[in-house]
Amino acid sequence: MNENVPQYRKLYELLRKHIVSGVYEEGDLLPSENELCALHGMTRPTVRHALDTLVNEGLILKKQGKGSIVRKPPQNIGILSISGTASAIGVRYLRTDILQKPELRKWPDMFPFDLSEPESESGCIYMERLRYVDGQPVFYDINRLPNINLPRFTNRSLENKSLFEVLRKHYQVNVLGGEQQLKAIVPDARIKNILRLKSGQPVLYIERKLNTNKEGFNIYSTIYFNSEKHTIFGNF
Amino acid sequence: MNENVPQYRKLYELLRKHIVSGVYEEGDLLPSENELCALHGMTRPTVRHALDTLVNEGLILKKQGKGSIVRKPPQNIGILSISGTASAIGVRYLRTDILQKPELRKWPDMFPFDLSEPESESGCIYMERLRYVDGQPVFYDINRLPNINLPRFTNRSLENKSLFEVLRKHYQVNVLGGEQQLKAIVPDARIKNILRLKSGQPVLYIERKLNTNKEGFNIYSTIYFNSEKHTIFGNF
DNA sequence: TAAAGCAACTTGTATTTACAAGTTATTCTT
DNA sequence: AAGAATAACTTGTAAATACAAGTTGCTTTA
Numbered sequence: 001m002n003e004n005v006p007q008y009r010k011l012y013e014l015l016r017k018h019i020v021s022g023v024y025e026e027g028d029l030l031p032s033e034n035e036l037c038a039l040h041g042m043t044r045p046t047v048r049h050a051l052d053t054l055v056n057e058g059l060i061l062k063k064q065g066k067g068s069i070v071r072k073p074p075q076n077i078g079i080l081s082i083s084g085t086a087s088a089i090g091v092r093y094l095r096t097d098i099l100q101k102p103e104l105r106k107w108p109d110m111f112p113f114d115l116s117e118p119e120s121e122s123g124c125i126y127m128e129r130l131r132y133v134d135g136q137p138v139f140y141d142i143n144r145l146p147n148i149n150l151p152r153f154t155n156r157s158l159e160n161k162s163l164f165e166v167l168r169k170h171y172q173v174n175v176l177g178g179e180q181q182l183k184a185i186v187p188d189a190r191i192k193n194i195l196r197l198k199s200g201q202p203v204l205y206i207e208r209k210l211n212t213n214k215e216g217f218n219i220y221s222t223i224y225f226n227s228e229k230h231t232i233f234g235n236f
Numbered sequence: 237m238n239e240n241v242p243q244y245r246k247l248y249e250l251l252r253k254h255i256v257s258g259v260y261e262e263g264d265l266l267p268s269e270n271e272l273c274a275l276h277g278m279t280r281p282t283v284r285h286a287l288d289t290l291v292n293e294g295l296i297l298k299k300q301g302k303g304s305i306v307r308k309p310p311q312n313i314g315i316l317s318i319s320g321t322a323s324a325i326g327v328r329y330l331r332t333d334i335l336q337k338p339e340l341r342k343w344p345d346m347f348p349f350d351l352s353e354p355e356s357e358s359g360c361i362y363m364e365r366l367r368y369v370d371g372q373p374v375f376y377d378i379n380r381l382p383n384i385n386l387p388r389f390t391n392r393s394l395e396n397k398s399l400f401e402v403l404r405k406h407y408q409v410n411v412l413g414g415e416q417q418l419k420a421i422v423p424d425a426r427i428k429n430i431l432r433l434k435s436g437q438p439v440l441y442i443e444r445k446l447n448t449n450k451e452g453f454n455i456y457s458t459i460y461f462n463s464e465k466h467t468i469f470g471n472f
Numbered sequence: 473t474a475a476a477g478c479a480a481c482t483t484g485t486a487t488t489t490a491c492a493a494g495t496t497a498t499t500c501t502t
Numbered sequence: 503a504a505g506a507a508t509a510a511c512t513t514g515t516a517a518a519t520a521c522a523a524g525t526t527g528c529t530t531t532a
Binding site: 032033034048051062063064065066067068 | 481482484
Binding site: 045052056176177179180181182183184185186200201202203204205213215225227231232233 | 292294299416
């Protein structure tokens, strides 16, 4: 049951779940630090460590003398959401199909980014997803990540789960930032078929590299987005 | 001398200054926590608090058993920049034509964003620019900003100058963040003509709202980008 | 009644202590 | 000489404690 997860992290996960799942609403006060101590049998430094993590994730805002105020900021970094694509195109009716379950592959010979040594040595986990809004496919993404310290990852089910959430919860991998390139392109036949595009409909093409808190661990994605009826939205 | 600044913050400011000013280079190790304790006469939790702040800012990366590794993440966050696909390195010649010099106008009736009261009261400065890379037009943008405390702005020459730089240097207006929507679209005849597009070439369409350090002062831009030979590039 | 003051909360800062766990270079053994 | 063991580092987690400082609502006082 313990799973060797530190106490502060367990409390962090619990509070985070309660915030994002709606147990607390925007503006609500979290239990005070002393209450959390008593509730979970830990000391204040440990509780504060958990709260600190929530603060720099932007999920709470602490005010001296007042308490910890719940926030629900848009979870976007750069142009696209990091906690999944849901918040980037609006949460309604988003279904995710896994076209290619995570599997171990070689890195492509012609790869647009330079790989670090541990990355190129350990091989690449490859997966493809197709996301639907209102029953229409709008978002097709190809993801590659290095096979470093990801036990049982290829066995994990990612249906309707955020790739980033799985990485964060089970492997303590957090996305810190990255770089991306955007283009409007004319899709080839395959993309046109996957996204069920009308003829002449261009797609938004994004190539991104996300770096994480693990040194030399980057996530590489290629994205095709049908912007006929939707737009990519982002805060920065 | 004390200034009522907490110790951990003083250490943070000091280390931060040393990192950005180049005392430490990318990849260097900071002094160990115990060394910092001894050097500055504080205890480890206090030192760790300072380091935590640096970690959170992305300026260092800690590794258990190793130390605190200095990072130098890219500076311009969220703002787009152009990068060509042809030649990666070298100073790229970017020419800017002002198609419409800044002039005072009414705000459009159908405006996609909600305007604050001071914004809608004071009218809008309108301008259009066309930017060339290697002699080819690639970037056409329409900008609207509220006419608030911008003396002589409509008389200013913006040829080959950054709009943001003028705002920052002469009017102390800094862009803090914003939101944007992206699409791939089929251009109409006017855009096709301005950007000298081949038939069938889609364009990247961006609608953005940038907020600044001046309350209620936002910059609104519409951008058409020819991504045939170039891409929009961004760090975050 | 209205304002001042005072508890009783809240989070903020800081010390001290202890052990766990990952990394690295040296030393010892084979 | 090559490998294993170890010692000496590093950061990570966690406890118990103390006081400072901001916020709030109740109580006292004018």
